[in-house]
Amino acid sequence: MALFTLAGIFVILLRTAATQVDGDVRGVSRVGKRCYCDLQMSDGVFPRQQFEELHSLSANCSQELNAKELKEPIDIFADMEQRLQKLVQRIDTLEEEYDGDLYSIISFRIIEIEYAELMDLLNQLQTINWRNQEKVDNLFVKVQNITDKVDELEEYDRLKVVKEHRKSMILKRSLSVCQSALLATPAPYITLLPGSCSFGKLVGVSDPKSSMLNHFGSSYRYGSWGMDPWPAPGKEDQYWLTILSTSNRYGNKIRVFSSYGKFLTRSGAVDLTFKTYNAQGSGGIMYKDAYYYNCFNLDQLCRFDMTTETVLYAKLPHVGFNDKFPYCTVSSCYGYSDMDLATDENGLWVLYATEQNFGNLVVSQLNATDLSILKSWNTTLYKRSATNAFMVCGIVYATRYLNSEVEEIFYMFDTTTGVERNDLAIQIRKVSSGIQYMNYNPRDKTLYVYSDAYVVSYSLLFA
Incomplete structure (x- = not known):
């Protein structure tokens, strides 16, 4: 018997089978010796069954930790945090702008409603x-037990084989990721379908998000x-806000407000007057701290x-x-709307018509600095067949009058593909x-509208 000690005791037992040796008798063969190797560990046999049970218990704990009822408080807390930030902003705005008029009272009522919703979430x-406390306590006990058992199992890894194997696997995985990145073929450029943005295709327009009479009165229809x-x-x-006077044709100033709250309450307005080159028509827009018209x-x-x-x-x-x-509508036209400025994700545009294009719509992208045409x-x-137009992601959309309650986006032209459609x-x-x-404003994906002296906003819907 030979003994070796290495993470346990290896015992080699040489067992000799009984043999009969008879050199004088033919037909009787000699039976050879056989070696048996037995492995004995000073710490006993590795508890494989215990390890598998521990692994199963750990998996069950992970499922319980990811359960909906334990994740729900996290979602509610995130919602509360977001609502609380907005509520603080509204209160700060109200403190700055409160003057006791109707808009301030409405703002105060909105704050009351949002506060009540916040308290409901807190409850x-x-x-x-309270409902999850017992489950959390039980999970804590289970995790502590798992930790203790893992510590016990680590005693069997005297040579740190598992630890080094784990390091080796991490290195191999990192090497594989690096090699994959080096050998990866760049993804081919995907051309979007006509009428699409990177965030989807325009499929609808919301009901009016906001609507109020402009600050100058109902007589300023443009x-x-x-x-x-x-x-x-x-x-x-x-x-910002502009209005036209003198037969809905002429404008000489632009009014600005430092916040939407001030715009709603008509407070803190600053009027900038054009010293030269007044505005004509209601097609002007603000872009990069300049007004184009x-x-x-x-x-x-x-x-x-x-x-x-x-x-x-x-x-x-x-x-x-x-x-x-x-x-134009079927019965009348919107005066002096020849040049319609527009903005989208791609920059600054102007929509107009020329005799060379037989009165049909021309779409030009502008250099915002010097007003030169890029393309x-x-x-x-035919421009007179549309009531208005706007740009989204390099696509022009045109509207037409259906009735006194509904306008329809019926036409699109994609400047990327050249595709036209009139059946939207x-x-x-x-x-x-x-x-x-x-x-259209690409910053908030909102459509800003001026409708018979009312300022209105809509959300565009994409899919």
Whole structure:
């Protein structure tokens, strides 16, 4: 018998079978010796069954920890945190702007409702925590037991084989990931379907999110409003409003508010007046801290810098102007809507018509700095057959009048693919019969509308 000690005791037993050796007798063979190797461990046999039970117990604990009733408080807490931040913002705004008028009272009532909802969530959280307390205590005991048993099992790994094996597997996995990254073939460019954005295809328009009479009164039926898609630092919450006077044609100032709360309460307004080149029509928009519009009585675009209050102007080649190619309903037209500025994810655009394109809509992308045209597309949509248009992801959408309550997005032209469609049938519920202005803001995916002296907003729906 030979003994060796290495993580236990190896015992080699040499057992000799009984043999008879008879050299004088033929036909009797010699039986050879056989060796047997037995493994004996000083700590006993590795408790495989205990290890498997421990593994099963750990898996069950993981399932219980991921159970819906234990994750629900986390979701509620996240919702409460978000609501609380918004509530603090509303309270701060109310403290700054409270003047006792109707809008302040409405704002105060909204805060009361949001506070009540927050308290309901807190009560739910307390109820769930009380209901789950026993389960949490039991899980804690189970986890502690698992920890103790793992510590016991580690005693069998005297040579740290498991630990080193784990390190080796981690290194192999890291090497595999690195090699895969080096050998990976770049994914091919996928062309989006016509009428699609990276976040989906336009499929609908919400009911009006907000609606109120403009600040100057019901007699100002033409105007525009919104927020800057790419605002200057410090002006991220700024809203603007313009109105037209003198036969719904002429505008000479733009009104700005530092926040939507101030816009709603009509407080803290700042009016900037165009010293030269007043505005014509209600197609102007704000973009990168500048207001872009049709220069009054000219075939030119103007850019009013909101900081320096200076005006840059540039001719728009071949454009029809002074009510030559406005937007129209069946019975009448929206005066001086020849040049319609627009914004989207791709930048600044102008929508207009030319005689060269037979009065059909032309889509041009602009350099926002010097008003030069980067690229133009001719469409087959007769501009007078549409009531308005806006851009989303390089796609122009046009609307038409259905009745006094519904406008319809019926047409699209994709500047990426050149595909045109006139069968969209996406309806917009109106607050008033006419729509003199609409523009999409890619920052909040909102459609801003000016409708017969009312300022209205809609959410665009994508899928």
